[in-house]
Amino acid sequence: MARVTVEDCVDKVTNRFELILLAAHRARAIANGSEMTVEQENDKNPVVALREIADATVSPDDIREGLIHSIQKNVEVDEPEAGAAPLLAQDRRGPLLGRDEQGSDNVVDQITMSEEQLLRGMESLTPLEPSSNGPSGGGGGGGGSGRGR
Numbered sequence: 001m002a003r004v005t006v007e008d009c010v011d012k013v014t015n016r017f018e019l020i021l022l023a024a025h026r027a028r029a030i031a032n033g034s035e036m037t038v039e040q041e042n043d044k045n046p047v048v049a050l051r052e053i054a055d056a057t058v059s060p061d062d063i064r065e066g067l068i069h070s071i072q073k074n075v076e077v078d079e080p081e082a083g084a085a086p087l088l089a090q091d092r093r094g095p096l097l098g099r100d101e102q103g104s105d106n107v108v109d110q111i112t113m114s115e116e117q118l119l120r121g122m123e124s125l126t127p128l129e130p131s132s133n134g135p136s137g138g139g140g141g142g143g144g145s146g147r148g149r
Helices: 016-031 045-054 060-071 104-107 115-121
Strands: none
Touching: 016 045, 016 060
8 A cells, every 4th residue: 555645634634733643642552552453564653543544444533532531630530420329328427527416516535645655656657768858958057158257
């Protein structure tokens, strides 16, 4: 087969810039192991991608969706329908902050912990490596530039 040109694909994707984006994305997909829908015939991946678009063996809409998905940073996740997942019965739910029975708000849970236990707990949370903003960051001491004395 003769080399494919952009003109062979313009009837499938009318915008040339979009065609190049789609073909480049498809060529990267082929390079990453995606299955080719036409024979390679010693052509490089971009040429194979253009041939696939020209022969309509891959849908430009599918390539477009894949391109958009690969660029997106926040992927939308469909939440389940309200009827799809059963809700817990009211008596099995735990109290919700600010939404539970306000009569129980006057009772305060008292936590008994000694000062020593608190310090041990806090020591286990300290970072192992010194911070870059720590006291050893200055190095000079004395302050000032030493000019004008």
